[in-house]
Amino acid sequence: MKTHAAFLALLLCVVFPVSAQNGMNANKKAVINSVENHSDKLIEISDKIWAHAETAFRETASSKLLADYAEANGFTVERGVAEMPTAFVATYGSGSPVIGILGEFDALPGISQKAQPVKAPLEEGKPGHGCGHNLFGTGSLGAAIAVKELIKSGKLKGTIKFYGTPAEEKYFGKLWMAREGLFDNLDVCLDWHPSAETVADVQSSLALVDFTVEFFGEAAHASADPWNGKSASDGLELYTTGMNFLREHIKPTVRIHYHIQDGGQVVNVVPEYARVWTRVRDTKREGMLEVYERVKKIAEGAAMMAGVDYKISLVSGLHEVLVNRAGGTIMQKNLELLGPITYTKEEINFAKKIQEATGKPQIGMDSEIRPLEETKEHPGGGSTDVGDVSWVVPEIRLGVTTAPKDTPWHSWAVVACGGMSIGHKGMTYAAKAMGMTIVDLLEAPQKVEAVKEEFRERKGNAEYEAILPDGPPPIDGE
Known part of the structure; x- marks a missing residue:
């Protein structure tokens, strides 16, 4: 019986080599x-x-x-x-x-x-x-x-x-x-x-979109005459605060990240410029784009509240x-x-x-x-x-x-x-x-x-x- 089995195995290897099997x-x-x-x-x-x-x-x-x-x-x-x-x-x-x-x-x-x-x-x-x-x-x-x-x-x-x-x-x-x-x-x-x-x-x-938001204000002495300044960093902080409040009202599949690249240079100057890099993601491109539009409106609102100008620049996005x-x-x-x-x-x-x-x-x-x-x-x-x-x-x-x-x-x-x-x-x-x-x-x-x-x-x-x-x-x- 063992001899027959061994012969059959050998035959299979000849007819159907191991690599083909x-x-x-x-x-x-x-x-x-x-x-x-x-x-x-x-x-x-x-x-x-x-x-x-x-x-x-x-x-x-x-x-x-x-x-x-x-x-x-x-x-x-x-x-x-x-x-x-x-x-x-x-x-x-x-x-x-x-x-x-x-x-x-x-x-x-x-x-x-x-x-x-x-x-x-x-x-x-x-x-x-x-x-x-x-x-x-x-x-x-x-x-x-x-x-x-x-x-x-x-x-x-x-x-x-x-x-x-x-x-x-x-x-x-x-x-x-x-x-x-x-x-x-x-x-x-x-x-x-x-x-x-x-x-x-x-x-x-996850689909994503990368963009920067810049805020443009007017510099002034932070103690002597801050009323003459318009703080770009106020705009930035209001923007990030708005995004953080938005987190409660987005789907669990969405992710929002940001990195403050420039929030002002010294403490005694009302900053005239600020910049934040933002990224929005979702599992579907359509959902990502919907949140992107909402975040852009938050940037607009933040600039209005701070009395500064703003600019959104697309970096890139992924499918x-x-x-x-x-x-x-x-x-x-x-x-x-x-x-x-x-x-x-x-x-x-x-x-x-x-x-x-x-x-x-x-x-x-x-x-x-x-x-x-x-x-x-x-x-x-x-x-x-x-x-x-x-x-x-x-x-x-x-x-x-x-x-x-x-x-x-x-x-x-x-x-x-x-x-x-x-x-x-x-x-x-x-x-x-x-x-x-x-x-x-x-x-x-x-x-x-x-x-x-x-x-x-x-x-x-x-x-x-x-x-x-x-x-x-x-x-x-x-």
Whole structure:
């Protein structure tokens, strides 16, 4: 009986090789091999970007590292696209399908950190990669290179485009790229983001609008003749007070944030100028715009009460992500093929020390591959300019574990993990998962069509228009 069973197992392996049984075909194996072959260089690039830690529109060295490596691997690179010196597009192949991959590389101010599990700035007050974008851009490029090699060898047909997208954390560089039509010729686009878990991402994000409100008054001596002054900061305070009273009367899905950028310079002068940066979010663009209009009226009322003038200036705005479950399903199957990331004892100890330092349960890493989630009508979380891309072209999204469970995001803890092996493992895993998903798309045109059909259904008659002021990106902005 055992002999018969063994013979049957051998026969199955001959007729249906293990790779065919589990879906890991030759092209997907080639993707994995490619990422592993390039891994040393990818980690080197990621670590250099981590060390540079360049913020919005200042990512000169980081952008160059990625663009140069794309060029060295046979891509045609167009630099400085959409009037942004650090934005670029790297292209290889010809014809359809045309698949895009997004890559980010900007850091966050003020959270510099060494690659160690206790808070210790690399350079006090300097930026750090608290969202893991050093991993994001590099991992995406690793996937693009793996697919490029298959196209070059004749194993796949189509075009692969890698997008170097700057300033996601502040100015949202993809908006200008979308306005320039740089995503218009894509059939499907992919992105990934560092996370505390590994998921095929089928959740939306929050739409937002960014704007500044300036108040203009008249200066006077704050003690000798304050009656001759008109306080711009009075206008600002009345404005923020009005927004805070509004919070009781908005839906739970709405978020309002503000940052006072200038409230006056000295205490003995009635300030003639004040400025506040405001952000309104909601799970749906329509809800966000409704609150935006109310907040603008609050600014007008505040200026009237203070007897000052005011000016509202749009900075930019984001669309919520248009979810694509057909694409998510393809990605999910590849995560299941790859299985969870495994960690060494040293990496788990590092993770637990991070959790201890941030007051979280010391449970280590979470890279379990769970079933594809149901899409929520009103998700929590943040916002991303990937949302705008998703209204132009179907977007397949991925989150991969690069930090311990419950780690505070945009913090020193994420910076620490992004500069060592926990982050490196997540980055190379993401490159494999995205590359394998692109293999599915290029091998099976019907899968591309299914993704595009869902996109058309979800988008309906909506016309995409970037929420941007006229003119070029604020390269020299504050």
